[in-house]
Amino acid sequence: MYFKRLEIHGFKSFADPAVIEFNEGITAIVGPNGSGKSNISDAIRWVLGEQSAKELRGGKMEEVIFNGTESRRARGMAEVTLVIDNAERKLNVDYTEVAVTRRMYRSGESEYLINGNNCRLKDIRELIMDTGIGVDGYSIIGQGRIADIISNKTESRRKIFEEAAGVVAYKTRRAEAVKK
Ligand code: ATP
Ligand code: MG
Numbered sequence: 001m002y003f004k005r006l007e008i009h010g011f012k013s014f015a016d017p018a019v020i021e022f023n024e025g026i027t028a029i030v031g032p033n034g035s036g037k038s039n040i041s042d043a044i045r046w047v048l049g050e051q052s053a054k055e056l057r058g059g060k061m062e063e064v065i066f067n068g069t070e071s072r073r074a075r076g077m078a079e080v081t082l083v084i085d086n087a088e089r090k091l092n093v094d095y096t097e098v099a100v101t102r103r104m105y106r107s108g109e110s111e112y113l114i115n116g117n118n119c120r121l122k123d124i125r126e127l128i129m130d131t132g133i134g135v136d137g138y139s140i141i142g143q144g145r146i147a148d149i150i151s152n153k154t155e156s157r158r159k160i161f162e163e164a165a166g167v168v169a170y171k172t173r174r175a176e177a178v179k180k
Contacts, residue, residue, distance in 0.1 A: 001090040001131065003044070004097065005083040010075035011046070012039040015066045024085075045140055047080040047102045048133065049112075049124050055142070062106060079103045084133070091127055100124055130166040 003022045008014040013036040020040065029037050042056045046064060053061045068074035081101040084091065091098050093114070101113040112119050114127065125134065133139040148156055162168055 001088060001133075002085050003082060003133075004085050005081075006040065006043060006047075007079075007081040007083075008040070008043050009079045010066045011043050011064055011078040011080050012036065012066065014039065014043075015069075015072055015075060041140060041142075043080045044082060047082045047100055048128060049102070049121050061104065062108065065104060065106060077103055077105050090131055093127065098127070100127070126169070129169045129172065130163065132163055134163070 002024050005022065006020045007017065008020070009017040029040060031037050038057070042064070046056060050056060051061075053059060053063065056064060058064060065078040066072075066075040079101065081099050084098045084100065085096075086093065086098045087096050095115060099113075099115050101111075101116075103111040103113075110121075112121050112124055114123060128134045149160060162171070
């Protein structure tokens with residue numbers, strides 16, 4: 001399982017549709033300061049369901065929508081699609097490729113899709129749970145995260161081990177059952 005492709009349109013500095021192809025193995029993204037490298041990792045976090053604008057280096061979630069420049073009008077919608085290789089069926093759906101899409105409008109309205117079908121954020125969370133690729137997983141190591149892991153914050157360290165061990169889905173289901 002690996003990220004195959006990222007499609008970004010209207011998200012942060014990506015006013016025009018951009019497609020970034022990844023291969024198995026290591027991809028390095030290089031560019032001058034302010035050229036949008038971190039916006040790419042923000043797009044991955046966002047499409048996987050990030051709800052914290054702060055984690056995306058912003059104040060309000062609407063700030064992820066392309067805000068215009070001197071020569072370009074702002075956009076009304078941000079859309080990101082992440083295509084994940086699922087040849088090994090690590091994701092529990094019977095597709096070789098899984099495309100996860102998130103859209104957000106200036107009205108604040110959000111949409112999530114899996115392979116083009118509308119779904120809930122919860123469905124995306126469940127899809128990627130225990131695979132390590134969720135926002136709480138270890139596929140995205142943000143600045144300060146390593147320090148967090150080796151620091152004394154046992155709770156956050158435990159979360160990472162639980163995700164790696166694949167027990168988060170069971171814990172979540174148990175918590176839901178107890179609530180009911
Ligand atoms: P560095 O090397 O300094 O880390 P970077 O390549 O990671 O730079 P980013 O932080 O990804 O750069 O991109 C920053 C740029 O994105 C800034 O120029 C900022 O104005 C632009 N940007 C962020 N949000 C928006 C938005 N909503 N609309 C338009 N541009 C945006
Ligand atoms: Mg950066």
